[in-house]
Amino acid sequence: MKNTIVYKDLGLIDYEEAYDIQEKIFNLKIQEKINDKETNKKYPDYILFCEHTDVFTLGQNGSERNLLVSNQELQNKKIKFAKTNRGGDITYHGPGQIVGYPVLDLEKYVKGIKQYIFLLEQSIINCLNLYNIKGERLQGTTGVWINNGDISMSRKICAIGVRTSHWISMHGFALNVNTNLNYFNMINPCGFTDKAVTSLEKELGTKQSIEDVKIKLLKCISECFDTKIIL
Numbered sequence: 001m002k003n004t005i006v007y008k009d010l011g012l013i014d015y016e017e018a019y020d021i022q023e024k025i026f027n028l029k030i031q032e033k034i035n036d037k038e039t040n041k042k043y044p045d046y047i048l049f050c051e052h053t054d055v056f057t058l059g060q061n062g063s064e065r066n067l068l069v070s071n072q073e074l075q076n077k078k079i080k081f082a083k084t085n086r087g088g089d090i091t092y093h094g095p096g097q098i099v100g101y102p103v104l105d106l107e108k109y110v111k112g113i114k115q116y117i118f119l120l121e122q123s124i125i126n127c128l129n130l131y132n133i134k135g136e137r138l139q140g141t142t143g144v145w146i147n148n149g150d151i152s153m154s155r156k157i158c159a160i161g162v163r164t165s166h167w168i169s170m171h172g173f174a175l176n177v178n179t180n181l182n183y184f185n186m187i188n189p190c191g192f193t194d195k196a197v198t199s200l201e202k203e204l205g206t207k208q209s210i211e212d213v214k215i216k217l218l219k220c221i222s223e224c225f226d227t228k229i230i231l
Contacts, residue, residue, distance in 0.1 A: 003227045007049070010048055016080075019084065026169075029105065051096065051099065052095075054092075057082045057086075060083075060084070086162060089191035090188065096201075099174045119224045121137055121144055123224045126220040128144070130216050131200060144157055160172070176197065178210065179199045179201075
């Protein structure tokens with residue numbers, strides 16, 4: 001029997017509110033795993049999708065120097081700033097971007113964190129292929145990029161940053177669909193000063209149905225992780 005993952009769409013939600021939801025599941029699954037080796041009898045694996053209100057988030061190893069605007073400018077533009085405990089540096093979340101938070105018992109799916117990130121990236125790459133976009137990995141980084149054969153033209157379409165404890169995962173990925181890319185001009189995205197950011201809308205030249213992308217993305221995740229996603 002295949003493993004199952006429960007899907008929940010949180011809609012448009014404040015970053016800290018979504019963080020509290022996934023952290024609660026994360027902590028419950030860790031406690032269950034510590035107390036019972038036959039885990040997830042009560043707390044299933046989840047994948048949460050959402051869009052966030054405007055926020056810059058900084059990973060635990062990131063540098064605030066990659067935020068290029070002042071606190072006053074953030075207040076004026078009503079953009080929040082949050083330090084968080086995922087990997088990676090600074091990124092932007094906002095409307096038009098699918099943020100995915102898989103809260104999984106990774107021992108069911110992978111042999112290590114590198115394989116987990118590889119499968120997340122592959123899920124995104126396979127989804128992009130359905131739109132005739134060639135997504136690629138860029139050596140030395142996480143996430144999914146579009147290069148068109150020229151590394152100097154590399155542009156990031158999906159950021160990935162995760163946290164794990166006791167083989168339970170949280171945080172995840174952010175796929176730019178109809179994202180307002182102007183916000184990325186206020187940061188050095190993921191710490192890069194020489195790489196661009198893109199979206200499905202920009203690459204295809206027209207706004208995309210975010211619900212359609214979610215359906216395709218869930219299918220690709222299900223296939224890559226060889227699991228059944230319960231809608």
